[in-house]
Amino acid sequence: MSIRPxxxxxxxxxxxxxxxxxxxxxxxPKPYKSHQSSPLKEGGGAPSTASSESTTFSNNKxxxxxxxxxxxxGSAFLDDFxxxxxxxxxDDLVQTxxxxxxxxxxxxxxxxxxxxxxxxxxxxxxxxxxDLKSRNLSGISRPKPTLSRSFKQPQSMLNLxxxxxxxxxxxxxxxxxxxxxxxxxxxxxxxxxxxxxxxKNSMPVLSRYDIIREENEHENYxxxxxxxxxxxKGLLQPQFLTEDDLKSPLNLSPSQYTxxxxxxxxxxxxxxxxxxxxxxxxxxxxxxxxxHNKPSTTxxxxxxxxxxxxxxxTIKQEIDHNTPMKKGRMIYNPExxxxxxxxxxxxxxxxxxxxxxxxxxxxxxPDLKPPREKKSSSKLGAKQHGKVVGRMMFDxxxxxxxxxxxxxxxxxxxxxxxxxxxxxxxxxxMKGLSSKRSQSQFGPNRQSLSGRxxxxxxxxxxxxxxxxxxxxxxxxxxxxxxxxFYHEENKWSRxxxxxxxxxxxxxxxxxxxxxxxxxxxNGYMYEIRNMVISSARN
Amino acid sequence: MSSxxxxxxxxPLIVHSSLSxxxxxxxxxxxPLSKEKPAANRLRCNVWSVLTRCSMDGATSDYxxxxxxxxxxxxxxxxxxxxxxxxxxxDPQFVAxxxxxxxxxxxxxxxxxxxDDSSGDCELSTYVQGMNVLLAPILYTCxxxxxxxxxxxxxxxxxxxxxxxxxxxxxxxxxxxLDMCLKVIDPKLSKFLADNLLTAExxxxxxxxxxxSCTKPLDQVCKLWDFxxxxxxxxxxxxxxxxxxxxxxxxxxxxxxxNLLRVFPEFDxxxxxxxxxxxxxxxxxxxxxxLVQHLEDSNLTVE
Numbered sequence: 001m002s003i004r005p006x007x008x009x010x011x012x013x014x015x016x017x018x019x020x021x022x023x024x025x026x027x028x029p030k031p032y033k034s035h036q037s038s039p040l041k042e043g044g045g046a047p048s049t050a051s052s053e054s055t056t057f058s059n060n061k062x063x064x065x066x067x068x069x070x071x072x073x074g075s076a077f078l079d080d081f082x083x084x085x086x087x088x089x090x091d092d093l094v095q096t097x098x099x100x101x102x103x104x105x106x107x108x109x110x111x112x113x114x115x116x117x118x119x120x121x122x123x124x125x126x127x128x129x130x131d132l133k134s135r136n137l138s139g140i141s142r143p144k145p146t147l148s149r150s151f152k153q154p155q156s157m158l159n160l161x162x163x164x165x166x167x168x169x170x171x172x173x174x175x176x177x178x179x180x181x182x183x184x185x186x187x188x189x190x191x192x193x194x195x196x197x198x199x200k201n202s203m204p205v206l207s208r209y210d211i212i213r214e215e216n217e218h219e220n221y222x223x224x225x226x227x228x229x230x231x232x233k234g235l236l237q238p239q240f241l242t243e244d245d246l247k248s249p250l251n252l253s254p255s256q257y258t259x260x261x262x263x264x265x266x267x268x269x270x271x272x273x274x275x276x277x278x279x280x281x282x283x284x285x286x287x288x289x290x291x292h293n294k295p296s297t298t299x300x301x302x303x304x305x306x307x308x309x310x311x312x313x314t315i316k317q318e319i320d321h322n323t324p325m326k327k328g329r330m331i332y333n334p335e336x337x338x339x340x341x342x343x344x345x346x347x348x349x350x351x352x353x354x355x356x357x358x359x360x361x362x363x364x365x366p367d368l369k370p371p372r373e374k375k376s377s378s379k380l381g382a383k384q385h386g387k388v389v390g391r392m393m394f395d396x397x398x399x400x401x402x403x404x405x406x407x408x409x410x411x412x413x414x415x416x417x418x419x420x421x422x423x424x425x426x427x428x429x430m431k432g433l434s435s436k437r438s439q440s441q442f443g444p445n446r447q448s449l450s451g452r453x454x455x456x457x458x459x460x461x462x463x464x465x466x467x468x469x470x471x472x473x474x475x476x477x478x479x480x481x482x483x484x485f486y487h488e489e490n491k492w493s494r495x496x497x498x499x500x501x502x503x504x505x506x507x508x509x510x511x512x513x514x515x516x517x518x519x520x521x522n523g524y525m526y527e528i529r530n531m532v533i534s535s536a537r538n
Numbered sequence: 539m540s541s542x543x544x545x546x547x548x549x550p551l552i553v554h555s556s557l558s559x560x561x562x563x564x565x566x567x568x569x570p571l572s573k574e575k576p577a578a579n580r581l582r583c584n585v586w587s588v589l590t591r592c593s594m595d596g597a598t599s600d601y602x603x604x605x606x607x608x609x610x611x612x613x614x615x616x617x618x619x620x621x622x623x624x625x626x627x628x629d630p631q632f633v634a635x636x637x638x639x640x641x642x643x644x645x646x647x648x649x650x651x652x653x654d655d656s657s658g659d660c661e662l663s664t665y666v667q668g669m670n671v672l673l674a675p676i677l678y679t680c681x682x683x684x685x686x687x688x689x690x691x692x693x694x695x696x697x698x699x700x701x702x703x704x705x706x707x708x709x710x711x712x713x714x715x716l717d718m719c720l721k722v723i724d725p726k727l728s729k730f731l732a733d734n735l736l737t738a739e740x741x742x743x744x745x746x747x748x749x750x751s752c753t754k755p756l757d758q759v760c761k762l763w764d765f766x767x768x769x770x771x772x773x774x775x776x777x778x779x780x781x782x783x784x785x786x787x788x789x790x791x792x793x794x795x796x797n798l799l800r801v802f803p804e805f806d807x808x809x810x811x812x813x814x815x816x817x818x819x820x821x822x823x824x825x826x827x828x829l830v831q832h833l834e835d836s837n838l839t840v841e
Contacts, residue, residue: 474639475608475646485598488580488682492594496584498549499556500593525770525830527561532818 542567543581546588560588561768568808569764582760583680583689589767592692594685601684604647611653614664618645625670632756636677644673644687651691661703661836662694668747669694669702675751675759697771700836701747711832712746712775713738714840718825719779723817727786734795738778741799745778753781753802761807772829773814776821780813781805 325332330341387394392401477485542563550556569582587594609615622641626632649664673690680686700708716738721728731737744752749771751759766773781802782789789795818826831838 474642475605477602477605482598482602485601485682485684488685489594489598491580491681492584492587492685495580496546496588497595499546499553499588500591500595501553522770522830522834524557524561524768525772526826527558528565528769528773528815529818529823529826532815536819 540567540570542569542585546581546584557589560585564589564764564768565811568761579679580681582764583685585764586676586679586767587685587689587692590689590692590697592689592696594688597688598682598684601647601687604650604687605643607650608646609642610646610649610664614649615646617665617667618642618649618670621667621670626674626756629754629756632674632678636674640677640683640686641670641673644677644683644690645669647687648691648694662699663702663704666702666706666747668744668752671744671748671752675756675763678756679760693771698749698833700833700838703836706747707836707838708832709743709747710739711828711838711840713742715825715828715832716742716746716775716778718840719775719817719821719829720782722822722825723776723779723820724783724786727782727789730790731795731799736796736799741796742778745781745802746774749774750777750781754804758805758807762810765807765811770830770833772833775829776814776817777810779817780810783813784809 327339330339332338333340388404391404393404394400395402542560545556545560545563564585569585586592610618619642622638622645625636625638625641645665648669652662652664655662672693673686676690676693677683677686680689694702698708700711702708717728720731720738731741738746749766750762753759762777766777782799784805785798785803789798792798821829828838828840832840
């Protein structure tokens, strides 16, 4: 894969050693000498060595030094590193670092010469940006990306250092040229000094090593990415930065961000790769403004992302509940924990709920205080409080719909309604009864001959409160009791229902023809007499 | 599970034959009195309904529709309410089981049903005193009001309809028959009561009209009713005679026998049934016919 090596080279800052040596005020000139005379140069960086070095470097100074025993420059570098750590203020370091770089102008590296012009312009641009931010932290924070890169190619920590001094073998040069170009370009921009070129040399060198490339080829891209992240936060920062720096909101290198944002500085590969590196910091950056109800900012940031990155970031966003999300026209506001963007649609529902407006839909809120004075026939009272649909209004007391205007006509008025005429006269109409319960599923029909337990029409009358005398609790049967009634009836049906066969005229006729006794005749009343007499005779 | 219960639970092959077997089981084994009221009563209710050919099919819906109509007209309802509260109110077991409201509802429903049938040839009264006591064993036995109402209605319409007509002709005929039967069965006691001007019309009407349910205890009444549901309520006359015979020595010795006859003493159903069945053999057939007919024929005149 051509991408892999390129990716590695995309991070010229990986030359952690470069920074250190550069930063160290005492030894900075040394590296150059050492670079040239580095014995490792010939070694070509055995993979095993490289890996061991990287670990020692990050975690154990002593081991690191032992490794560099054979290498004077290495020990010098270490010293530099220690000094750097000893330094209290970062500003000093940065200043010295830059000052030294200035002195380095006459860099012996030929390959940098062709980029000189471009680098100068980039450096200026970068300096301007730093000035704007009134921060000198850029120099300090630089190790960070370097570190992350060094992690990525941890093996090369020492090798790198040596290689930078090596002057980069010509055998690798063609390769370096193609891939490292971007790295060299990056360098000057990020380092704020043209001198940085010299250190950049080490970066392309890195990519030249097949070892590294091979190793990376076997790695999963995602794994790499995750590992890098771990390194950034945990292991490396404390070694080079004070706690204050770590706490600083800008502990992420501004240069890092600047580079990323400035696509013109980067080759397409670098651009892509770099984005991924910076991803966590970028997320943080746009997370802040979004918290203050600026979803539009998200948009802007998001639109910048390219397809692959964008997909990755979308996943991230969904994982993080603090991150605003956008789906279609809806935007998730983490502060209110709600989705925004459909206020218009919601307002329609609010209108429906609002009491004054006559909703097309029956409002869901029940009338908790139905007016007591309202009677079934009083339309005015009902008008004020009932639900109105068209010309009909719901009478909450009688639970029925009545007309707002005009006379109320009871369509069932003339239907006798189960009470025979004689009873209707007795003054107990069934009007106004509320049907508490429909029991049509119960109640077998006694009138129907089709089946013994089929439901009948009469079972539809099953509200048990009475109209005029509803105040008399005697005739109010609660649903529980009613249930018991049906339950018992069903039990009876199961137990002795078999004793009762629905009979029709034909069956009666048949029984008569057969001379069978009528079960309801008084014949049974003589049974006991017959028994007594027969027993007396015997 | 008793054999009676098993038998009732089985669907009969031939109904009228199975009914005879059921009657015999009731006579020979009786319906067990369980201390757990609902269980025993459910069986009794089932047996009663089977014996009277009273189907509970649709009982609840019918009953509920009648209850919905509320109380019957005031003239009827006031009579009902005048009696319901004192229905077996001295029987704590009954009071615990049956509420006054239930009695009121059932009687009101019966009144409504009579009113509904008034267009027909129904001669029943909407309500007469004693109906409440007549209803008491049924409500006590049946697991639900609708079934009790149905059974009560069946009893009134199909079995003792002459007792409940406007002039209670069946009851008065029953009283005459009681005197006649007593004269046949226990001439000495009959003569004693006659000498004291105590006719059945004076002391026997409550027991006749209520089918002896006015006598304590109610559980024994139920047993008595088991038999009467099986072999006919005309036997009630003979059972009253049996109750008299049981206390005959006390009556004969009493200076004021009416005090003994006003409220019959508690009785043992099995003893009364045994005596009553035994009296059947002593009765001439025409008198037994009168016993049967007095329940069915309201135009019957007993001399």
